[in-house]
Amino acid sequence: MTEETNNQEEKNPRVTEETDGEEPKKRSLQPLLWVIFIAIIILAFPETVMLLFIGMLPTFVAFIIDRSPQKYLTCCVCAMNVTGVFPGIHELWTTQNNIALALKIVTNIFDLSLMYLSAAMGWFIYSIVPPIIRIFIKIIGQQRINLLRGQQQNLTYEWGKDVANIIISKDIEKKSNSNQQNNEIKEKPNIAQSSAGR
Amino acid sequence: MVDAINKLDGGSEPDSNLKENKLTGQLSVPILKTSSQISPENDAAIMTAQKPISLIKIDAEIPTKSAERYEVYPNLPLPEYDSETAKAFTAIDKMQPDLLLFCLICDPNIPIRFDELKKLSGRSLGNNIIVENYGNLDWPLYEQQCLGIIFQRPGGQSIDKYFKSEEFSDQKKLEIAELILLSSITALRNLDKLGVTHRSIRPNNIYFSDLGHEDIIFGECVTTPPGFSQSLELETIERGIADEGSRGNGDVSDDVYAVAATISILLRNTSSFNTLANDQISFNKIIKNSFNTLVEGRLKSQKISKVLEGMLQDNIEGRWGLNDIELWLGEEIIPSRGYERESRASKGLLFDGVECFTKLTLAYSMSRNRSKAIEIIKSEALTNWCEKSLRDKVLASKISQVTDDSILQKDRAKYADELLLSKILIILCPTYPISYKNIQYTLDGFGSGLATELLRGGDAKIYTESISLGLLNFRLQLNSDEKVKNEDKIEIANKISRYLQKAGPGFGVERCLYELNPGCPCQSPIIIKENIFFSSMLLPTLDKIVGITDTQKSPVDRHIAAFIATKIKDDLEQHLSEIGDFDKSIQTLGMLKLLVHIQNNSSSVPLLGLAKWVGGLMKPSIRVYKSRKLRKDIESGIPQIIRNGNLGELLKLIDDPSHKEEDKIGYQTAMNEYKEAEEAILKTEKNSNPESEIAVKTSKQAASVISILIMVFISSLILLAN
Structure with a gap:
């Protein structure tokens, strides 16, 4: 930093303090706004909130577990959980839309099982699909490597093995560099020892 | 006339048959067996060759069969015209069938005097045998192409036979000796006008040019290096000491000496020196001088002794020249010549059992016993003798200076002692040949000596070593006078020294061989049997031998590269260095470039065989290209070019810059693509690992999406159902 900027900071300490103070204020207001918002939602749609709260419990659990x-x-889990809750919500919104119906749905073992099993299905998808996808990725990668190796082979066939010299020379360069670094590392303790000896 | 011709032919029946056959045009000549000199092996080889062999004219242009004017009969030898290394056979000129000719078949293992041959060919030089023509012929005895030289037959017998005959009186023989002297003046002057020395004057190489014994002609002088087959009696002391292949062209005074020595031998009419070893002849000449050794007391005529004494003077300044002989023949008085006599020591130096009083005697003895010579140099006995007995302080100081230098350089020079001795011998007697280890060569005989050694399959290492050690330069720059006199020779010595320093193709000892012997045929094992003298003959010959040679090997070896570099004076350094490259692709391309250069310079004759040969060797050069497709395209283009026989097109295809650029860019792109693919592979490998973060994340996302989709689907169904 130059002297001028330092001076400017000294001249306007209040301005910087003010601007810095606005952010924490916003941050401290955010939870409050959320609480107000959620309270409004609960008060406006109590039956939907109740259904969602009970139906979406596996999602909340997953949210907590998922680090x-x-x-x-x-x-x-959420996507599949929503799939399971959606018939209940749909029934609630398309018929009476009251607490009683909401209670009836959440106490219906069939509806509740549908919600939780579909959430479990989400969990299942999360555990099964990634390994399969990874196998696919590997296969596709291998195919691409084969294609590239084929291209390289064609180049070697057309231009001779020397065409790969650029790679070999780079490898040699890298190796020599790493050897050099190793040597430097080995030398350092000696230097340290010698300085300690002194 | 026919009788006379038959008599010249030896009067044999088969020759007269030949005459008839010439006239009828039928060439089925009966086999003649008149020579006791022909060995059984030769006989067998000649017997197999029933038909006459055509001589193919060679010159700087491409040899053509149309020039098959001369035919040589291997079954009709003419031993009376044999030279020391070349056998003579009957030859005919189809355009002049009445002309009596013989052909000397040169030994391919002996260098010939090709420059002299070119100068003499087709010329009628008074009192010299006429060289009609020359060319290659496929000679069955050597199973290869040999140089055949066509001569006109002398009209009479050889002088040697005449002098051995009891039929003629001594007075007549003296007259003939004078006739030889007279003829020698014309003969040697005619040769001198062309810058040629004879250097093969000997009793059996001088002929009567007529049956009346009225004129003399000198025989051939081109089938061997100068002085090669000469007896030591016929050579001056200096040239006689040198190795037989290294005696040098010399000058007319050497021929004058040989004429005198020949006359002395003829008049003695004995082979008295045959019992003496060569060393003894030279030593006697040094001790007693040449005249006393060869003539004194043996000739009845005092008159002729006088001229021989003048002609056999060992000191070149005191030796008679052609003008002196002319004056003598005109019975005029020859003024005596003043020259510096060899100084004699007051006390002799005992060396190897001989008490030496002169530098020449000592130098000769030292060159013959080198280990003892080094001892007397190192013990300073030589220096002391020069200073005290010879009273030559300058010589003594030079010797001690060279000795001191040698001691200083001993650690560096491998052959310091040998080098020291050679230098001391040069200082002691500069006119003697350069002597190093077991070789001796004259200043102008190094090239022919090297060629003789190499053509005989010997090791030329000692010759090259003497050059590398600077011995030739030391002799040439012995003093300021010598430096000025030998300027050209110094330049040549420096040049060959440079060639020896370079080891690659086109240089080394091979280059020295061809530079110093312009008439030496190419000694490459690939084409040695084809006897190639000119670069223009090279490509057609390589083209011709494709079927019989190993085409896996390059057509340009060290000898061919050196031969081309010598014959073609263009700047070929770049191509030669490419041929010498370790990289096979550069080597092959360099070879092709060199051949293309010759093809462009010589002729546009299609070379199908050579193109096929070279095309088959192009794989390393094609491999320079990285692109396999481009390689295939080039490879598939080669057969088409081979069918045209154009090496230039082949080079254009293989060394095309646009192809190279295209290949370079393509290769760079391919490397980048490879790199990108490699990076993508690494990324995919990392991401497709089931444990990888992205796979885990993606799979979980997929599970969530599936759940949501199920939710949407079921909810929609419920809504739709109601």
């Missing part, structure tokens, strides 16, 4: 930043497990 990954992308929350793919949560996504899978």
Whole structure:
């Protein structure tokens, strides 16, 4: 930093403090706004909220368990859970839309099983699909490698083995560099030892 | 006339048959067996060759069969015209069938005097045998192409036979000796006008040119190096000491000496020296001088002794010349010549059992016993003798200076002692041949000596070593006078020294051979049997031998490269260095470039065989291209070019710059593509690993998407159902 900028900071300490103070204020307001928003939702649609709360319990569990930043497990469970809850919601919204019906749905073992089994299905998809996809990725990758090797072979056939010299020479260069680094690393303790000896 | 001709032919029946056959045009000549000199092997070989062999004219142009004017009969030898190394056979000129000719078949293992042959060919030089023509012929005895030289037959017998005959009186023989002297003046002057020395004057090489014994002609002088087959009696002391192939062209004074020695031998009418070893003849000449050794006391005529004494003077300044002989023949008084006599020491130096009083005697003895010679140099006995007994302080100081230099350089020079001795001998007696290890060569005899050694399959290492050690230069620059006199020779010595320093094709000892012997045929094992004298003959010959040679080997070996570099005076350094490259592709391309250069310079005759040969060797050069497709395209283009026989087109196809550029760019692109593919492979390998972060993430995303899709699908169904 130059002296001028330092001086400017010294001259306007209040301005910087003010701008910094707005962000924490916003952050402290956010949960409150959420609470208000959720309270409004609960008050406006109590039957839907109740159905969703009970029906979507596996998703909440998955959300808590899933530590990954992308929350793919949560996504899978949530999507399938929604699929299971959707018939209940649809029935609620298309018929009486009251607490009693909501209670009837969540107490109906068949409806509840549908919701939780579909959530389980999501869990199942999350455990089964990725390994299969990874196998596919590997196969596709191998095919691409074969294709590229074929291209390289054609180049070698047309231009001779020397055409690969650029790779070999780079490898040799890399190896020599790494050897050099190793040697340097080996030499360092000696230097340290010698300085310690002094 | 026919009788006379038959008599000249030896009067034999088969020759008269030949005459008849010439007239009828039928050439089925009966086999003649008159020579006791022909060995059984020769006989057998000649017997197989029933038909006459055509002589193919060779010159700087391409040899053509149309010039088959002369025919040689291997079954009709003429031993009376044999030279020391070349056998004589009957020859006819189809255009002049009445002309009596003989052909000397040169030994391919002996260098010939080709430059002299070219000068003498087709010329009628008074008192010299006429060289009608020369050319190659496929000679069965040597199983290869040999140089045949066509001569007109002398009208009479050889002088040697005449003098051995009891039929003629001593007075008549003296008259003939004078006739030889008279003829020699014309003969040697005529040769001198052309810058040629004879150097083969000997009793059996001088003939009567007529049956009346009224004129003399000198025989051939081109089938061997100068002085090669001469007895030591006929050579001056200096040239006689040198090795037989290294005696040098010399000058007219050497021929004058040989004429005198020949006359002395003829008049003695004995072969008295045959019992003496060559060393003894030379030593006697040095001790007693040539005249005393060859003549004194043996001739009855005092008159002729006088001229022989003048002609056999060992000191070249005191030796009679052609004018002196002319004056003598005109019975005029010859003024005595003043020249510096050899100084004699007050006390002799005992060397190898001989007490030497002169530098010449000592130098000769030292050159014959080299180990003892080095001892007396190192013990300073030689220096002391020169200073005290010979009273030559300048010589003594030169010797001690060279000795001191040698001691200083001993660690560096491998052959310091030998070099020291050679230098001391040069200082002691500069007129003597250069003597190094077991070789001795005159200043003008180095080239022919080297050629003789190489053509006989010997090792020329000692010759090249003497040049590399600077011995020739040391002799040529012995003093300031010598430096000025030998300017041209110094330049040549420096040039050959440079050639020897370079080891690649086109240089080395092979280059020295062809530079110093312009008439030496190419000695490459590939074409040695074809007896190639000119670069223009090279490509057609290589083209011709394709079927009988190993075409896996390059048509340009060290000898051919050196031969081309010598004959073609263009700047070929680039091509030669390419041929010497370790990289086979550069080597092959260099070879092709050199051949194309010759083809462009010589003729546009299609060379189908050679193109096929060279085309088959082009694989390494085609491999320079990285692109297999381009290689195939080039390879498939070669047969088409081979059918045209044009090496230039072949070079254009293989060494095309646009092809090279295209290949370079393509290769670079391919390398980049390969690199990109490799990077993609590494990335895919990394990402497609089931444990990889991206695979895990993608798979989980996929699970989520599937769940959502199911949700949407089922929800939609429910909505639609109601």
